[in-house]
């Protein structure tokens with residue numbers, strides 16, 4: 059996110075993240091479940107090992123400097139080894155500490171993976187772990203952009219929000235920041251993106267064009283309805299959790 063903070067700009071950023079999420083899921087769906095990547099032999103699974111080590115590398119390269127880029131294992135991450143740019147600080151200083159990554163981790167491995175990968179094992183565990191990391195990163199980034207959404211909404215109606223923040227009225231905050239009509243559009247759009255990005259592109263007019271009429275979903279690389287449900291049940295609720303968590307500390 060840049061310095062220009064308006065609800066329209068932040069929503070555009072969320073829309074762009076949808077592409078990354080859909081593509082990451084499509085890529086992961088090329089591989090079957092590969093359950094061994096999640097149990098492994100040692101105390102840690104390959105998937106966890108991969109994310110921990112990848113985050114160390116990313117941190118050394120200068121990642122995780124922005125409040126929307128939140129590591130899953132923030133403990134003992136090394137500092138950047140190269141110069142980093144100081145991005146303008148548009149959020150409250152505690153913003154970096156707001157994280158729902160534990161919930162994202164649980165949701166991804168226990169709920170989501172079984173929904174969009176086929177049962178099976180093709181032995182490509184390392185590739186699978188790398189694909190999981192890409193999915194987790196895209197989901198986490200989208201959800202933590204909620205910090206900017208919250209900041210803009212607070213700036214638009216400071217009095218209204220301040221009152222609820224002072225009384226710690228979580229439910230009322232949740233209601234105030236919720237826009238059902240926007241959520242419906244988001245669900246429709248991600249479903250459409252899954253349909254468009256996840257179709258098999260061929261040179262024969264017929265086969266590509268006809269897919270629109272099919273309803274099953276199996277001809278797409280990820281099921282479009284699954285995408286819409288993912289947003290409905292997890293992505294948007296978690297984004298709103300981030301918004302509430304950010305707002306509750308906004309006056310500190």
Ligand SMILES: C=C(O[C@@H]1C=C(C(=O)O)C=C[C@H]1O)C(=O)O
Pocket residue numbers: 069072204207235236237238240241244293294295297298
């Ligand atoms: C992110 C926003 O806040 C809420 C969460 C939404 C989402 O996660 O997509 C959409 C609408 C709002 O209910 C927003 O208003 O854009």
